[in-house]
Amino acid sequence: MSPRAPRLYFAYGSNLSLTQMATRCPGSYYIGRAVLPDHRWQINQRGYANVVACPGFTVHGLVYELNNGDGNDNNNNNDDDETRLDRSEGVHSGAYTKALLSVVLYPAPAAAQRRTRVVAKEGLLFNGSGSGGADGGERRRTASLQERVLVYLSEQFVRPGLPRDEYVDRMNRGIRDAVMMGVPEAYFENVVRASIPDRPPPPPPPSRAQSVGRTRERPRPRSVSVSVEEERDPPGVVWGREDPRRRSWTPNVLGWQYSGYVGGGRQVEDRGLYRIYHAERPY
Template identity: 45%
Template structure:
């Protein structure tokens, strides 16, 4: 496994247990931390908890969007923190197209440290979270901050675009919304302030094209051939 991390395997009754036929456990770490954005991209996605991807670091790459890269030095406490959703095949296909798979991002299965959501939030769709937001119980959250359970999750990342860069201004706006909403769901403020916000202080302006770049167009073309659907604005950042 990547990083210094040991945890118990998921129980059969765990929301992270891989027993739901046709569904994918998805780990979100960038602008998809926003359940508003998830509701638009994947309206039937179900929130089940938060997680840590050990041995990786958050970055903004040269495309101006979020990515995760292997940490140069393995040490305890180094991880990317995010949210976990269950995706049905239709929503996963929508998300693939939004992320620009396989050009802007690829999909890999990674082992995560999973922390189930509180009962009032567990299994709610992203659409429901937007309509009826429910902040976490902070006392219960503190009690749940021990060791999580091991689970396998699908992660969007780029192994091609790994050079550090500046984010697009509009992406900073989307990231800030995502960080605000991730705090409501239990992502630690220390992680956000120390590992993510430093990358969002300076933007590189507006996108000159105001529309799909070649990367986006290529990814959209690939996915149209795969899914037989018209492409919209794709590859607009995890």
């Protein structure tokens, strides 16, 4: 199948997060911010963001260019950005449908229109100051009406609902990125915060080194070898003196056990922290 032409995509939900967008669409470029007229933002009954047609309302968001001709960029499959995004948005399951709508585009300075993954990795370029900030160079750029921009929306699930808990965290990450990239903070305060509470991001999961470190701090069980002639038998362990061989007993959550000692005809007696193994004859 021949590659599709690049397409502009308007994000208004969790894909406002540059990191999430870079993961979902590794070949995408950040283009700028935009306003979708005559639509209203909502959390629908599925618990995710949606936009519904509503005259007089506007929705703010970010615009990315989906690189549909470079879907194999540092990946192990040939899916292009739009195919990946269709899968993430649940197009085939009916969660969202695709629409081509007109938005008012405020393009970022040329230096800022780079791979989304680069912008996410090297830091947000709009910091509210300087010639490249949201209060500087962007204001001097002329907004333009951009037609046929891809928007994912749900025409089936349009009733207001409550956000899913994990989605609140993803939306908060997207809101922080969008504000840094020039989207007015007042928009989120007046529209989005009614559904998405502001809360700090969850702590990152422990690193492998931290996990290993915690594991090494735990006392490790010791194996002991005893014989019937010795009186150092582990607590709760009983055997007959007809077997003089040494056996290795290892502590575990059930106590001391040595599965090699017992075979056919065994009986297991549970005494709280320890299990006592009885055998009809020694192995």
